[in-house]
């Protein structure tokens with residue numbers, strides 16, 4: 001499957017709830033914003049920086065929103081380093097019976113698509129050039145039977161190249177959440193991603209400081225392993241809220257490794273979901289005021 005091309009994006013969806021959203025046809029351009037179809041809000045989760053917990057932050061938010069009764073899907077846009085199947089304990093292949101791709105479904109009822117489902121095992125890489133990757137992302141958005149969703153969360157790959165550009169320019173994003181870790185280097189690189197999103201008119205919903213602290217096993221005091229936080233400074237600079245400060249938690253690492261990230265809950269995750277929902281509501285209010 002690695003050498004084969006992903007299929008072209010499907011035709012626009014009609015209004016029925018079971019139809020996938022399709023691309024809006026605009027002559028002369030592949031990169032065009034697609035219709036949202038039956039998806040209410042589309043939110044990217046990214047960083048620019050690798051290994052900071054983007055995928056974990058995506059899956060934790062999806063699982064928490066799902067626990068609250070919302071319909072949430074996850075689009076794993078990290079084609080070369082897909083993580084969502086592992087986190088949710090899912091495997092492929094994806095099935096298309098001629099009516100669009102059926103996503104895999106987690107135990108908690110989160111539909112997930114990922115390039116991981118297109119290869120035979122966890123070790124097989126997807127080796128595609130940029131244009132094919134672009135088509136795959138468009139297909140994952142527009143050609144999947146997502147069904148009615150309150151939120152589609154897009155787990156972004158690291159970097160600010162092909163895939164982020166495709167997502168920013170083609171997918172009708174309602175906003176983006178930025179994940180970083182305490183070291184200054186991570187704060188520096190998240191600014192690149194935030195600048196890119198801002199330049200491309202994607203609303204900045206907030207920042208997640210991951211691995212912000214660790215709880216002392218004896219007295220539960222919060223220890224900031226990497227020193228003082230840069231979250232407040234970044235938040236102030238971009239006028240966005242800090243929507244989460246997630247601790248380093250061995251229980252989370254274990255749940256992720258064992259494919260049961262949905263079973264992980266904590267006060268920090270609950271506050272993360274609260275702040276995320278508040279931020280997106282505020283964003284919508286601002287948009288309505290502007291209209």
Ligand SMILES: Nc1ncnc2c1ncn2[C@@H]1O[C@H](COP(=O)(O)OP(=O)(O)OP(=O)(O)O)[C@@H](O)[C@H]1O
Pocket residue numbers: 049050051052053054055056057078081083156157158210211246247248249250252253256257
């Ligand atoms: N707060 C945390 N506590 C413990 N482990 C964590 C935490 N956040 C992430 N991890 C673990 O750290 C590893 C890296 O996280 P993750 O894959 O989410 O990062 P990423 O930013 O998506 O990486 P990539 O750039 O490769 O996509 C994973 O094994 C994940 O389970």
Ligand SMILES: [Mg+2]
Pocket residue numbers: 054055056078081083155156157
């Ligand atoms: Mg990732």
